[in-house]
Amino acid sequence: MPSSTTPAAGSATHYARLRDGKSASDATVRLALQGLEISPKGGGARRVWRYDTLRAGEPVRRNTIDVLLSSRSDPGATVFVPGPDFVAALAAYAPQLTERAERWRTARPWLIFVAILFSAIAALYASGWSPAQTIAGFLPESWRQRLGDEARASMTEGYKQCADANGIAALEKMSERLARGAGMEKPFAVTVYDWSLMNAFAVPGGQIVLTRGLIEKAQSPDEVAGVLAHEMGHGIKLHPETGIIRAIGLAAAVELMMGGSSGALANLGLMLAQLGYTRAAEREADAVGLQVLKGAGVAPQGLADFFKRIEEVEGESGDLSKTLRPISILRTHPPTAERAAIVKAQPTYPATPALDAQSWQELKSICSRTITPEKPERDAPAN
Numbered sequence: 001m002p003s004s005t006t007p008a009a010g011s012a013t014h015y016a017r018l019r020d021g022k023s024a025s026d027a028t029v030r031l032a033l034q035g036l037e038i039s040p041k042g043g044g045a046r047r048v049w050r051y052d053t054l055r056a057g058e059p060v061r062r063n064t065i066d067v068l069l070s071s072r073s074d075p076g077a078t079v080f081v082p083g084p085d086f087v088a089a090l091a092a093y094a095p096q097l098t099e100r101a102e103r104w105r106t107a108r109p110w111l112i113f114v115a116i117l118f119s120a121i122a123a124l125y126a127s128g129w130s131p132a133q134t135i136a137g138f139l140p141e142s143w144r145q146r147l148g149d150e151a152r153a154s155m156t157e158g159y160k161q162c163a164d165a166n167g168i169a170a171l172e173k174m175s176e177r178l179a180r181g182a183g184m185e186k187p188f189a190v191t192v193y194d195w196s197l198m199n200a201f202a203v204p205g206g207q208i209v210l211t212r213g214l215i216e217k218a219q220s221p222d223e224v225a226g227v228l229a230h231e232m233g234h235g236i237k238l239h240p241e242t243g244i245i246r247a248i249g250l251a252a253a254v255e256l257m258m259g260g261s262s263g264a265l266a267n268l269g270l271m272l273a274q275l276g277y278t279r280a281a282e283r284e285a286d287a288v289g290l291q292v293l294k295g296a297g298v299a300p301q302g303l304a305d306f307f308k309r310i311e312e313v314e315g316e317s318g319d320l321s322k323t324l325r326p327i328s329i330l331r332t333h334p335p336t337a338e339r340a341a342i343v344k345a346q347p348t349y350p351a352t353p354a355l356d357a358q359s360w361q362e363l364k365s366i367c368s369r370t371i372t373p374e375k376p377e378r379d380a381p382a383n
């Protein structure tokens, strides 16, 4: 193997066998300063192969006892040299022939590729880029819709949908007003479920779920509008889609869309519920929500009031709330005090109640009629 110092060019000659494509002859080789010197026996032309042009038939290892060499400068010719002494000395002159050099040559392009990839990703992360969020932005609308249908169905399984016509009309009036405020062409699809827990969540595809408990506990239409605006903030920023992709990976998300019979589908809702959002996502939803309220001319105080109310109600409902906490909208939401301060800091603007008194009463009784929700269409399992 290569020694740490290059030995002085030796005068030692070694027996070799030279082939030049047409004939073979015995020869001697010598590790000269300028290269490997090959002198055919019987007086043929002497060749010198520069060390950096040398190629070995196989990488030179510690236990290599002979070597078959060729040179880029002398196509078609090879020289076979037996003897571990020669091989060891050769490795010092032409380290590129060693196994270690060979491994490095093979690995280097990959290492460079990986290094570039890592620094590119690091740079993108540093600039606040989220790969899952970017991918979520490319999901076709129909996929998001389907993902949302599945998530909504599994998160509300066992609960009836509130279907009083006047209540639905009032809710639509409110959500359309907010969507216009957000400059959206398509309003969010908001559904209410006959569920006593106070809850609200956004699922993919611009869908929002509210519970009867939330509507009942709200003291004004502005409070419901505040929660809706916050959840719209999640939807506009694609937080539900991003959470799902981050949790299951893009490949699984695609499989989910294509097949639909994947086992992951059944647990989708539960999974989405357990994901929660990061604090950063919550702040983003608040910020967008406040813009939505402002655009719609609805006072922002309802947002702060209602989250405060949820905290109070959750605090007094004891052990039950602990088991339900994973799907509580409070789980990762910013502290109530922080939200209240942000809302207070908003410059005032002209505002009217989110709904008139009559529509508000109609919304309050949206669960006076309930229906069993339709199951989302699912492809039959392949087997």
Ligand SMILES: [Zn+2]
Residues within 6 Å of the ligand: 230, 234, 277, 282, 285, 329, 333
């Ligand atoms: Zn939230």
